[in-house]
Structure formats: structure tokens, C-alpha cells
Amino acid sequence: MEAVNDLVTIQALSSFWNKTQFTIGIDDTPGTSNHDRTQEISSELYRNLVEEAVNRWNRVLHRQDIQTSFPNASQINFDILDHADGTEDIHVTWWEQNEMNGLTLITPLNDLVANYAIILIAKHKQGSIWHNSDQIHSIVAHELGHVLGLGHVTRWGHNPFTNDLMITGTGNQPDPLRRISNLDLRLINMRFGARTESDRRNFTSPISIPSSEWQNLE
Numbered sequence: 001m002e003a004v005n006d007l008v009t010i011q012a013l014s015s016f017w018n019k020t021q022f023t024i025g026i027d028d029t030p031g032t033s034n035h036d037r038t039q040e041i042s043s044e045l046y047r048n049l050v051e052e053a054v055n056r057w058n059r060v061l062h063r064q065d066i067q068t069s070f071p072n073a074s075q076i077n078f079d080i081l082d083h084a085d086g087t088e089d090i091h092v093t094w095w096e097q098n099e100m101n102g103l104t105l106i107t108p109l110n111d112l113v114a115n116y117a118i119i120l121i122a123k124h125k126q127g128s129i130w131h132n133s134d135q136i137h138s139i140v141a142h143e144l145g146h147v148l149g150l151g152h153v154t155r156w157g158h159n160p161f162t163n164d165l166m167i168t169g170t171g172n173q174p175d176p177l178r179r180i181s182n183l184d185l186r187l188i189n190m191r192f193g194a195r196t197e198s199d200r201r202n203f204t205s206p207i208s209i210p211s212s213e214w215q216n217l218e
């Protein structure tokens with residue numbers, strides 16, 4: 001056994017929100033130019049899938065054992081608005097594109113204010129595996145991980161597969177439903193617990209744990 005090399009690593013994004021309460025507006029308008037959904041994904045199903053992704057985060061973050069183990073992360077809450085009206089922190093929209101699965105665009109509103117506008121784009125690839133509901137809401141949950149400053153997860157060693165929410169890639173994985181892990185929460189907790197805003201922004205070092213310590217929290 002060479003377990004010493006069997007690690008899971010998560011990167012930290014350089015962009016970061018200096019707040020813990022996030023509002024989400026879902027743009028469920030179907031069928032306009034580059035917001036084109038096929039009839040297989042109705043507005044209602046699309047909205048339900050996004051809501052499920054948001055609820056996955058809220059369920060984990062607000063659990064009692066998380067409050068004990070990750071007190072800074074447990075302060076975070078996502079609140080879905082009735083309508084996307086332009087005041088939301090996170091605007092979720094649909095953009096059919098073949099080259100990627102999801103995208104988080106972060107636009108600083110002001111250099112001095114730690115506040116950002118984020119557009120979340122979930123792909124729908126016609127006639128492909130992306131019709132699968134589990135995969136679609138895993139993409140949205142993954143993008144919300146980026147909103148919280150999480151980069152991607154890499155697993156080194158003998159068994160390269162983990163179904164951590166923040167792994168990249170799609171397709172031929174045995175379990176398309178990616179899950180929030182203790183590694184994800186650990187990075188969020190450390191970063192939101194940093195003493196100053198500047199420390200939080202500059203928190204960009206990756207974190208590694210032995211893969212045997214990786215735990216699915218969902």
C-alpha cells in the first residue's frame with residue numbers, strides 16, 4: 001500500500017464573496033435565442049432542478065453536526081426569490097452550449113466593495129446525457145460551490161475517482177450525482193473564518209486530505 005500518495009486536493013478560487021447570505025433569482029423564461037431549452041425540460045422542471053441544487057447546499061450547511069464541525073460554513077444560507085428581478089446576488093439562467101457544462105461568471109461591482117454579480121449557466125446539450133435530472137442539478141450545485149470560493153477537486157493515487165461535487169468532467173463516471181464533501185466544507189469553513197476581508201480574498205492555497213478521510217456529506 002502506498003496510501004501516502006492517495007490524496008484528495010481542492011483548489012481555492014481567487015474570487016470570493018465577503019458575505020454569507022445569498023439571494024438567488026431563477027430566470028426560467030424558455031426559448032429565447034441562447035436561452036433555448038428543448039421541450040423535454042419545462043420551465044417548471046428547470047426551476048425544480050435549480051431549487052433542488054440550492055436545497056442540497058442548505059440542507060448540508062444547516063445540519064447540527066456541521067454547525068459543530070464547520071461553524072463558519074454553517075452561517076451561509078441561500079434564499080431563492082420568487083422572481084429574478086435583477087436585485088439577486090446570483091442570477092441563474094440557462095444557456096445551451098456544447099463546449100461546457102456550467103459556468104460561473106463573476107463580475108466585481110466595485111474594486112472597494114466585496115460584492116459580485118454572478119451568472120450561473122447550466123448546459124443543455126440536445127439529445128445527450130444532459131437530459132438526466134441528477135446531472136443537471138449536480139451542475140448547478142457545483143457552480144454554487146464556485147460561488148463559495150471552491151475550485152476543483154483532484155484525486156491522486158490508486159483510485160482516481162471520487163464523486164466530490166467539485167470534480168471536473170462529466171460523462172462516463174459511474175455515479176453522475178456529485179456530492180458535497182467534508183473536503184468542500186473544510187475549505188469553505190477555513191476561508192469564511194479568516195480574520196479579515198483581505199485574508200479571505202488571499203486565501204488561495206489548495207487543501208489536501210488523505211482520500212480515506214474524504215466523506216460524502218449528503
Ligand SMILES: [Zn+2]
Nearest residue numbers: 142146152168
Ligand atoms: Zn467547475
